[in-house]
Amino acid sequence: MLIATPQTMRFDAPLQLQSGACIHGYSLSYETYGTLNADKSNAVLVCHALNASHHVAGVYEGQDKSEGWWDNMIGPGKSVDTNKFFVIGINNLGSCFGSTGPMHTHPDTGKVYGADFPVVTVEDWVNAQALLLDALGIQTLAAVLGGSLGGMQALSWTLQYPERMRHAVVVASAPNLNAENIAFNEVARRAIVTDPDFHGGHFYEHGVIPKRGLRIARMIGHITYLSDDVMNAKFGRELKDKVLASANGYKYSTQEVEFQIESYLRYQGDKFAEYFDANTYLLITRALDYFDPAKAYGGDLSQALARTRAKFLLVSFTTDWRFSPQRSREVVKALLDNKRDVSYAEIDAPHGHDAFLLDDARYMSVMRSYFDSISTGLEVAA
């Protein structure tokens, strides 16, 4: 069993952010798995999505149930084989899982950042990740890998540091959010911001947490992560309590839990509100909204991707309606317009957007093949 050890790297030099603001005196949490080879050519950076962290693989010492969020994909003998690769998981700036974020203290004021934490973008995260690699003495990555928002980071790497990576693996992602994606983010943000316990983002000082808003945000999120089909298969119209007084099993109540899907969503919402930071939620959804590499090129993604040098694997899932296969195909097309080396797998999986985190034989096999080919390239180069 792979034992993970979280580490922290501190950065004192100011990091210029895309917004114009600067952040200094910050830390990044990370974990590494496997061994960096002699020529430092086998490093794989894993970027996380909304609700994840640097704890990508393995478990913590003495904590059996503490598997990393992509432990099914990454580890000894797994699709991304840590016997071959040196895998780095990193927690992004603004997160609530270790790296400097809104819950931490502003070094200049001595006060908790809260809503004053600077707005961070995918590009800012990538810049911070590159600084961590500098500190680890890694010049070139074998691959950058990410799903969903993590896939956006992998794509942004190919634009910001084309010379520092050989492969980009972009799973269940998109070249930007569409109007519906932004709309769902906005409703979630409004739920948080209008919760009276939010206090303009300075709720820490009031000793409260905007749990109502966080619950709603998470419930909305969960709906968009699952496919219609898998929701019907898992929950359908099933009622929570099987034995009931009324003939047809309904309680005839507007506020009680009656359907299984309600129970599931409330549970997910409650759990999330216990551990996720409200300001982090705002920051991360905004980073999603803003990401749009084609914007500077009048919306022309092919032009935007002209500066990429990496080889690409893109993976999408047929039932993902959050980031549909169509969105991945846009990236594939833009890369092909630039005659880039692109592999693309559209996996017929029932689980919607969540599929990127789940075990699916075809998906795992595509990933394994691609990473094996990277690894073979390493051996030849060695």
Next chain:
Amino acid sequence: MLIATPQTMRFDAPLQLQSGACIHGYSLSYETYGTLNADKSNAVLVCHALNASHHVAGVYEGQDKSEGWWDNMIGPGKSVDTNKFFVIGINNLGSCFGSTGPMHTHPDTGKVYGADFPVVTVEDWVNAQALLLDALGIQTLAAVLGGSLGGMQALSWTLQYPERMRHAVVVASAPNLNAENIAFNEVARRAIVTDPDFHGGHFYEHGVIPKRGLRIARMIGHITYLSDDVMNAKFGRELKDKVLASANGYKYSTQEVEFQIESYLRYQGDKFAEYFDANTYLLITRALDYFDPAKAYGGDLSQALARTRAKFLLVSFTTDWRFSPQRSREVVKALLDNKRDVSYAEIDAPHGHDAFLLDDARYMSVMRSYFDSISTGLEVAA
């Protein structure tokens, strides 16, 4: 111009509800357009969806902009021609637009119902509608017509009063909600119920309105009413303010309105929270959740629809992901299993669920043809 006049019918006899509760001393608001013919055979009942009322067509005297919600469909010379039909718009029990609802006073306690208003179902509404027809002296309807939740009422009519109607026109509807539909309803309800201004549904006594929750509920609703495509076409990633300091036009803010879609949703939410009753929202979404005529038949819709006698027109819209064409096809199949007379039109319209309220030449033409055929039947019979 058709001038509409709202009317009210009071009912003193108790109405037994599906939940086991009773309601008495209630009123129903309604409007009628056109003239009931001598043999009372040309009446068309129009059932409303979530955010609508008895004001289906025409305008109110001296109020130019007060068109009924289906005024594009119903009126003199329109698809449902009030020169031929006597059209009845009715407001359902529990609504906040005229008929007795949570904002009214309980006749026994003298207090505002609030959360104590009994839970009402589609079947209860249909029973109340039948009582209104009794009072109007109409035994048999030429047609019952409804879209979305209104379509569920039209379908339920064919089961509850098969002998009192000749045609059912069921637009953009479904034989029940699926898990995703219930999930969206539940998130909206949680937003309302957890708003501190909700006060367990007795907010009227506190002089407040749970506007935060209502806004969120409406924003979620709007996302599900529109198609992905039409949202991208109407809003895309367009920013609200064109001239901005930062090079790429972003404000880098987590709480300000930046994208047009955000502005649209906030506006819709704000507007809705001004006029819609929170308890009504809970009641109507619950009626949607509960409706499931196949439930008593172990989920077998064909068996459930065996007792229908009406002729049917079903209409669905290709981009409606709330009540997709697939859901209408389930009804069509179940009716065909019973050898019922069914017409079905799947309209290739871009507007998502909202399409049923909008002008679309093919849609309007299908409706006109069908109602013309009903009207010809009337003339032959006369």
